[in-house]
Amino acid sequence: MNIAMHYGAWREIARSRIRVQYMYRFAVILHFLLAAVTIYLLTVVWRSAYGDSTEVDGIPLKLMLVYLTIGNLQSKFLRPEIGYDIVDRIRQGQIGFDISRPVSYPSQLVATEAGLMLGMAPMLILVLPVAGFLGELAPPASWEAGIGYAASFLIAWLIAVELSMIIGLVAFWTLEMTGFMMVYNLVGSFATGALVPLWFMPDLLRQFVQLLPFQSIVYIPVSIYIGIPATGHIATALLLQCFWAVVLVGVIAIVWKRAMIRTVIQGG
């Protein structure tokens, strides 16, 4: 595979995805409205949970609210749609076209998702002030935390895309994903740490969640941002994310290969 040769194709796919996204303006607005509501509700809940104390387990309320605001804001950028896309394409038999292109389908999917995220980026200008008003915003804990967060965010994006792709590819076997998606979304919002940071989870649950890749999506980047990195150090936290990013590439490679052998294109 030649990266330079395929670059043009990926860029065009990403660009067209941005265009499609803005065609459905209402969906974009709703997306961020949902983020705003989530942030507001979480803020209310956590304020009341803190009650009169300004600190619980060494975590000040303000830090907690910054965590929730940043975490839920960024998870709007890390909620890939390709999982649904793949299922749709498989069910309608359109997948035949996708997999008979000179550019590999998984790479087309990554390009699609990149378009989706880049298309969302300008919305931040509108959304940030609202999020700050409803929740709590603060700059990163230090400049190292800022750089660490930027790197961590990108890896988090990659992991989110990889997970979504794996879920979507399972439809080659099951053809139907509604139930699976529900479970994934539930686990996705809980195990990522977007609702409850890992440090407030009971020990057993936390140990379990730490064995999963989901914490890489919200908990790890945001904990770097607020200056209490998950593993104690920014570098090891990033390494843990990289580990998962690579493992998931391997999983995709295996699932993809098997899917291609057993592919059944629906319809005559």
Place this chain on the structure above:
Amino acid sequence: MIEVNHIAREFRRAKQVHGAFGGLRTFFARESEIVHAVEDVSFHIDAGEVVGYLGANGAGKSTTIKMLSGILVPTSGEVRVNGLIPWENREENALNIGVVFGQRTQLWWDLPLIDSLRIISKLYQLDTDRFQRNLARLDDMLGLAPFLDAPVRQLSLGQRMRGDLAAAMLYEPKILYLDEPTIGLDVVAKERMRNFIEQVNQESGTTIMLTTHDLADVERLTKRIIFIDKGRVLFDGPVAELKHRYSPFRELHVTLVPNGNEASSVDDIAGVIHVEATPTSLVIRFDPERIAVADLIAAVVARYAVNDLAIVEPALENVVREIVQSGEVRA
């Protein structure tokens, strides 16, 4: 160009339990049955040929096309398309082939047609010059200009099919697979589609494999047909030969001048097999190997006052109906 040796493809299908609580029992029983979509198909297509791939619904036509385009792996057998095994070299093979499925579109539903074509030009690594040149040529042949900027979901079926053909030919593939390209099209759109296919084959030497239920497509475009039934090849050869096997005779349809003829007959002419006569018309079935058409016409004109004459070829449609119903081809 295309070599197919004894390919077969089976599918596993969950067996449905019927009757009381059928759905629930299906859920728990999970028995499956094996369906043979393609049992044993072999053929060989040369570069530049146009071949009609025919058969009833469910005969295995689309399954074959899917295996040839690399999106389906056969259960057994060998395929080489331009020297490549399609499913093992899927991305390389993709550069050599264009595919049009009449029942679905490869275009991006939400985007204007021109955007779809642009994405395809990038996927297949066309530079801007070549893209513009090919687009201009396709526009010339298919008349795309009026709807290039319309989102694909708003196109009529005829327009969408033209868009799909343009998408498949944009990167000038050596081989074009057309799976029912004229399905659902009106007469004018069908004719345009056929003209395009003919032109592409003649000008660019594109090898074309065409599945269709519209036998007018076949009569117009192909010299050779491969006929499959229940996943096996029943016939592979020239259209003319198949017709000849079924009806070696032709018919001369004669319209007579009203009230201009006295009682006469042509039964006695050698080579005439059967005559249906009315006061104003004759349908003469004859054996072209025993009497030349010109001689027959001369004899008829000598005996009758004739308004009009037409030679009628046996219809492929009747031939195909008979094959499908009997499940075999006459020797």
